[in-house]
Amino acid sequence: MKNRWETIKNYFPLLGLLILVVFFSIATGGALLSPISLQSLLNQVIATALVALGSVFVFGSGNFDMSLGACLSLSAVLGGMADIATGSLIVAFLVCIGLSLLLGLLKGLFASFVDVPLFIVTIVLGSLLSAFTLFILGDASAVHLKDALQPLPSFSFSQMSVINLVVLLSYFSLCLVLFLFMPIGRQVKILGGNAVTARQSGIPIKKVKVGAFLIGALGIGLAAFVILVRVRNIGASTASSMGTDVMIALVLGGMPLSGGPRSRISAGLVGATSITVLNAGLTMMGLNIAVIQIFRAVVFLVVVYVASMTYRTRLLPR
Amino acid sequence: MQARLRRVIRNTLITLAAPVIVYLLFFGLTRLMGKQGFGIGPDLRVIIQNTVYSGFIALAVSYNLTSGRFDFSVGSVLILSVILGGTLATQAGFGPVGMVLTMAVVGMACGLVSGLLYVLVKLPPMITSLGLAMVFESLGFMLNSSKGIRLIGRFDLLIFAQFPNNLYLLGVALVILIYLLNFTQFGYNTNSLRTGQKNAVDVGVNEKKNAVICYVIAGALMACAGAVYLSQYGYLAPQTGLASISFIMGAFLPMFIGGSLAKYSDRNIGVIAGAFIQACISSGLVKLGVSSSVKTIIDGAIVLLFLVYVSNSHKLILKKLQAQKKALALSDAQA
Numbered sequence: 001m002k003n004r005w006e007t008i009k010n011y012f013p014l015l016g017l018l019i020l021v022v023f024f025s026i027a028t029g030g031a032l033l034s035p036i037s038l039q040s041l042l043n044q045v046i047a048t049a050l051v052a053l054g055s056v057f058v059f060g061s062g063n064f065d066m067s068l069g070a071c072l073s074l075s076a077v078l079g080g081m082a083d084i085a086t087g088s089l090i091v092a093f094l095v096c097i098g099l100s101l102l103l104g105l106l107k108g109l110f111a112s113f114v115d116v117p118l119f120i121v122t123i124v125l126g127s128l129l130s131a132f133t134l135f136i137l138g139d140a141s142a143v144h145l146k147d148a149l150q151p152l153p154s155f156s157f158s159q160m161s162v163i164n165l166v167v168l169l170s171y172f173s174l175c176l177v178l179f180l181f182m183p184i185g186r187q188v189k190i191l192g193g194n195a196v197t198a199r200q201s202g203i204p205i206k207k208v209k210v211g212a213f214l215i216g217a218l219g220i221g222l223a224a225f226v227i228l229v230r231v232r233n234i235g236a237s238t239a240s241s242m243g244t245d246v247m248i249a250l251v252l253g254g255m256p257l258s259g260g261p262r263s264r265i266s267a268g269l270v271g272a273t274s275i276t277v278l279n280a281g282l283t284m285m286g287l288n289i290a291v292i293q294i295f296r297a298v299v300f301l302v303v304v305y306v307a308s309m310t311y312r313t314r315l316l317p318r
Numbered sequence: 319m320q321a322r323l324r325r326v327i328r329n330t331l332i333t334l335a336a337p338v339i340v341y342l343l344f345f346g347l348t349r350l351m352g353k354q355g356f357g358i359g360p361d362l363r364v365i366i367q368n369t370v371y372s373g374f375i376a377l378a379v380s381y382n383l384t385s386g387r388f389d390f391s392v393g394s395v396l397i398l399s400v401i402l403g404g405t406l407a408t409q410a411g412f413g414p415v416g417m418v419l420t421m422a423v424v425g426m427a428c429g430l431v432s433g434l435l436y437v438l439v440k441l442p443p444m445i446t447s448l449g450l451a452m453v454f455e456s457l458g459f460m461l462n463s464s465k466g467i468r469l470i471g472r473f474d475l476l477i478f479a480q481f482p483n484n485l486y487l488l489g490v491a492l493v494i495l496i497y498l499l500n501f502t503q504f505g506y507n508t509n510s511l512r513t514g515q516k517n518a519v520d521v522g523v524n525e526k527k528n529a530v531i532c533y534v535i536a537g538a539l540m541a542c543a544g545a546v547y548l549s550q551y552g553y554l555a556p557q558t559g560l561a562s563i564s565f566i567m568g569a570f571l572p573m574f575i576g577g578s579l580a581k582y583s584d585r586n587i588g589v590i591a592g593a594f595i596q597a598c599i600s601s602g603l604v605k606l607g608v609s610s611s612v613k614t615i616i617d618g619a620i621v622l623l624f625l626v627y628v629s630n631s632h633k634l635i636l637k638k639l640q641a642q643k644k645a646l647a648l649s650d651a652q653a
Contacts, residue, residue: 064444066563114626114629114630115629115630115633116625116626116629116630117625117629119388119444120388120570120625121622121625123563123566123567124567124570124618124621124622124625125618125622127564127567127614127618128614128615128618128619128622130614131611131612131614131615131618132611132615134611135609135611135612135615240559240561241559241560243560244448244452244559244560247448257442257444257445258442289456289459289558290455290456290457290459290460290464290558291456291460293452293453293455293456293459293558293559294452294453294456294457296452297448297449297450297452297453297456298449298453300445300448300449300452301439301441301445301446301449304441304445304449305439305441308441315515315516315519315525316436316437316440316515316525316526316529317440317441317442317443318385318386318387318442318443318515
């Protein structure tokens with residue numbers, strides 16, 4: 001009976017997504033599910049899903065990364081600059097991925113070799129990277145791909161959707177294989193659950209942490225490229241809410257932010273879709289930004305509270 | 319008695335040494351580079367102003383972070399307490415002191431909500447504070463038609479950016495905090511919970527009550543920081559999307575320095591010494607012609623370096639003790 005209940009609980013995030021879709025479809029008079037809206041939703045889901053999928057590894061291993069948005073905007077800005085300088089989307093792609101991996105490696109090394117509270121490091125790093133982005137932008141507020149020396153290919157809405165889908169499905173497949181069928185998936189969950197147990201079980205903690213951050217960084221790099229190609233104007237504030245969106249997405253996807261055995265790769269995809277539907281639905285209902293944010297906060301707190309109801313300690317959690 | 323006096327003098331000198339050295343370092347460096355005006359006259363007043371502002375924030379963050387509770391909502395508490403408290407105070411026709419007290423009451427109410435939510439739902443403080451930061455930001459955004467608060471030209475109210483009013487405000491807060499932390503049951507409980515949560519709770523310390531009081535104190539301190547900010551700029555705009563988290567950035571360096579100096583003096587005084595050091599670095603870099611974004615990068619790098627040092631300094635001590643032990647064992651073996 002207990003096992004059956006556990007199985008049913010696994011479908012709660014999907015059920016939550018379904019409820020959100022039905023509720024907002026009714027509340028918006030069907031506008032949410034119109035073809036244009038669906039295409040727009042798909043394009044919005046992609047970037048969040050790419051970052052959230054990789055973050056399953058990072059948060060799953062017990063690391064709290066607050067620099068997601070800053071890493072993404074720096075990668076996108078430098079990718080845009082490379083694009084303008086060379087006129088090549090391939091170079092832009094390589095810059096986005098390369099820089100993101102470099103930042104991921106840096107965070108992974110910090111997490112593995114330097115005994116520091118990582119979430120503080122990532123808050124400081126986020127601020128530092130945002131300042132660096134402003135520094136390299138100089139007097140300009142953003143980079144514009146139209147300024148490129150050679151004409152760059154532009155994509156229609158439908159073409160963009162296809163590119164997005166291909167990128168997302170490729171990355172999702174990679175994450176799925178790594179998480180479900182490779183040792184790193186199990187190691188991430190054990191490490192996030194209990195670091196001491198992980199060490200005593202012979203898990204190469206340092207390698208797992210670096211690996212988790214690199215996988216996460218790949219997602220950030222891909223998201224930076226996708227946003228760069230779609231938006232074509234990138235500034236320091238691009239994707240500034242990505243960090244919050246991803247955290248809420250993981251929670252809505254049914255994964256605790258503290259990581260551990262309840263981490264799941266589906267959380268990235270289901271959660272990203274849920275948060276995008278939630279944001280879009282509330283906006284379509286004509287609510288202002290403050291009400292939307294309060295709604296997001298309440299949903300976030302309620303979902304975390306319900307998900308962790310069975311786990312309470314005598315001491316207050318820290 | 320003499321030993322005690324010697325210890326007090328030694329600890330005072332150590333506490334004062336770091337800020338004095340940093341001040342003199344930048345004083346010399348700016349003179350060497352041909353830049354005049356660092357640390358004297360108007361620039362000293364700017365340093366004091368920044369010390370007071372970031373000192374309040376660092377003190378607020380330190381009351382929870384040193385007990386393992388990271389509070390993302392402090393920036394949003396500052397914004398809401400200034401916008402709501404300032405609006406209420408101006409509508410009621412209060413003077414500057416009344417305005418600060420109103421802001422402090424709003425800040426304490428926010429802290430009470432944060433504390434109660436944390437102890438009632440028993441979720442990690444990072445989660446509860448993230449949720450509440452979004453709520454407080456939104457409430458601040460909803461007030462005054464999203465325009466925040468604007469008191470430009472109201473010099474009768476904006477007195478806490480002027481020297482020595484800013485120092486008086488900090489002084490009053492420091493006296494209260496030093497008393498609370500060193501001479502009350504709350505202070506003893508806070509220190510015991512900081513060093514060993516389980517042991518403290520096992521011997522009967524009421525952790526929930528202590529946590530709520532810490533959040534309330536943090537709220538009042540953030541409101542004071544907000545009053546100083548408002549006095550300096552005359553306005554405060556609301557923020558959304560968790561942009562208010564950036565307010566915490568200025569708290570890290572003073573707080574880490576405060577933690578390092580805590581063993582030589584009171585933690586609160588250590589935090590203010592750290593805030594003074596940060597203000598000297600900031601002012602010194604401006605005098606040296608460093609741009610705002612580069613200054614943020616340098617500040618961030620210093621915080622990271624200091625964080626690495628603070629988090630790993632115990633390893634150096636352990637290594638030294640192990641070397642001493644090894645040397646002793648070797649000399650015993652040779653004997």
